[in-house]
Amino acid sequence: MSTAEELARLGRRLVELGLSRGTAGNISIRESGGTVVASPSGTDLGALDPAQLSVLTSTPSGALEQVSGAKASKEVPMHAAMYRRFGAGVVVHTHSFHAVQSSCLPPWTPYCAIPPYAPYFAMKIGNLPLIPYRHPGDPALGELIDEADLEFRAALLAHHGLVLFAETVDEAIAATVELDDACRLAVSLAQIPQARALEEEAVAELAARNGRPWGPRITSS
Template identity: 35%
Template structure:
């Protein structure tokens, strides 16, 4: 099996796994992954994560122009912005409409600069600070502009009233970080109003130092 065929299969396998566990529903969510320096594989528009066809994934060139496969997701501007601003760190991008992260995004006291409380070590290690961006209409190119405005300083953002977007060094890394984001948001909602014991500044700094976490702007 070629490297491209393996990546096509992996996108569909991981997408179905996330769908089966309720991390996204219906035809929501999209994934992209680098095939090489000049091409991306992207999930098609209107497709459901539970039944993606590896042969029908969209292939985009470096200008984000479709060169093969079905028409791509309308959220391509989101993905393009991460590849442009974090080219060395980004081999894949995942965007979901996961319930707990969306719920947290609409609460009035959520910190837009660091929307996930430091509940677990892995939340800090895999995500760093997660930026909450404003609401945009789905498909609005301004979403990509908002990510470009971060100048590559964040690997994960949440679009208010919409859902999270995570960039990773490869497809597995992006999916695992996305799952960590949703799980941390779930824990934040479960412990809300209960005065949970969060990681303190020294504990966070220890993780940042040991695991080379992107934490400060």
């Protein structure tokens, strides 16, 4: 399956799972050579045409420049920032209802916007910083991701939604589902004082076992 076909499959699955509605959100795949195939501006992710996608290339500075295809999303700077961190792979940005809800709440800690109530969150996500609000499409969102002094594979964007990186399309689907479920759980338990997050040691152990970052970055003095 081509990269374009894989991107279309990702979009269809996100819509089928109720994680993207209308023309909200955008997705992309970066190949090992630096070419990026992305969903065009204002498109339904469930109806992507592999022949009508946006094709971009990575510049020496790590920015993304369009080279062909339909007009790219205004969120390209955010995708570029994720690829600067991780290299080739998949970036998903959605405005899923539960992610937006959670992004409007005060962060649980500086390194995790929501409490880790279930083990699967630590196993698939780990650290989840809350990126300060900037309007959709603002290049500053990419700059804020660059500046985050923290290891993470996913983040909530304040009043906006989520963004995450994964190595493959299937991993991206699984991570998006798990993050949306974790956000839904966090919002539903926010009004229950007795609700308890997992113990820090348990979360750290689960995250480490599954190759996910957890906790603040430790810098040498």
